[in-house]
Amino acid sequence: MTKRILISAATSGIGSAIAERLAETHALLLHGRDSAKLEALRERLSNAAAHAVFVANLAETDFSDMRERLAEEIAREGEISGFVHCAGTDFFETARNYDDARTRELFSVNLFSAMAFVSALLKKRVNGKTLEDVLFISSVSSVRGCAGKSFYASSKGALNAYARSLARELAPRVRVNSLLCGAILTPMTEALFRDAGARERAEASQPLGVGVPADVAGLAAFLFSEAARFVTGAEIPADGGFCI
Numbered sequence: 001m002t003k004r005i006l007i008s009a010a011t012s013g014i015g016s017a018i019a020e021r022l023a024e025t026h027a028l029l030l031h032g033r034d035s036a037k038l039e040a041l042r043e044r045l046s047n048a049a050a051h052a053v054f055v056a057n058l059a060e061t062d063f064s065d066m067r068e069r070l071a072e073e074i075a076r077e078g079e080i081s082g083f084v085h086c087a088g089t090d091f092f093e094t095a096r097n098y099d100d101a102r103t104r105e106l107f108s109v110n111l112f113s114a115m116a117f118v119s120a121l122l123k124k125r126v127n128g129k130t131l132e133d134v135l136f137i138s139s140v141s142s143v144r145g146c147a148g149k150s151f152y153a154s155s156k157g158a159l160n161a162y163a164r165s166l167a168r169e170l171a172p173r174v175r176v177n178s179l180l181c182g183a184i185l186t187p188m189t190e191a192l193f194r195d196a197g198a199r200e201r202a203e204a205s206q207p208l209g210v211g212v213p214a215d216v217a218g219l220a221a222f223l224f225s226e227a228a229r230f231v232t233g234a235e236i237p238a239d240g241g242f243c244i
Helices: 013-022 035-044 064-077 100-122 150-170 187-193 196-205 213-223
Strands: 004-008 027-032 052-055 082-085 133-139 175-181 235-238
Touching: 004 013, 004 100, 013 027, 013 082, 013 187, 013 213, 027 035, 035 052, 052 064, 064 100, 082 100, 100 150, 133 150, 133 213, 150 175, 150 235, 175 213, 187 196, 213 235
Parallel strands: 004 027, 004 082, 027 052, 082 133, 133 175, 175 235
Antiparallel strands: none
């Protein structure tokens, strides 16, 4: 029986690369905000008929409706064995300019939605005992300071802490890992890298240069394979050597 994996923000640069890689061996539940984009992604994946889409806005502060609809989807299409949390949002801002609403939305997308998804997938009445693998797409900002990134870094640092405790809590049945991404060229970062100075600084800070989504997808594919059966609670850099 083909295992099913839920990918949040599946139409994002990293999300779609992971979807393309995992679609070769798994059935996927593709999450996003735009149903048309999700359907377009599903149709271009390998084994398109095996995949389904799930629309939800993760900027919400109450995920009860999302969890109910996810339970209905699982009852209809089958249980979920893996979860990849690619959803993330970011902004540059100084600490003195804290904005309550903006920061709450940041944490909702980057952290609280991950907790809501995992909670739903762990409920026996919803997903049995099927969940085996959880992967969080985090950031090197969580372990390296950067001016103007304190709010984003805090959300990703909290995600890392959640992952470590979750790995202890759910072992040995469920493995939980994080990928700490450095500068990756995606549609979200493309505008930033149009600035020659920003691109040069990113290249200089990472010995292997700026990465592409496929670099992250390759690591994700490994973590969802039997070759990674002895790996849990890991924070694996996908940063081109930034953290050396």
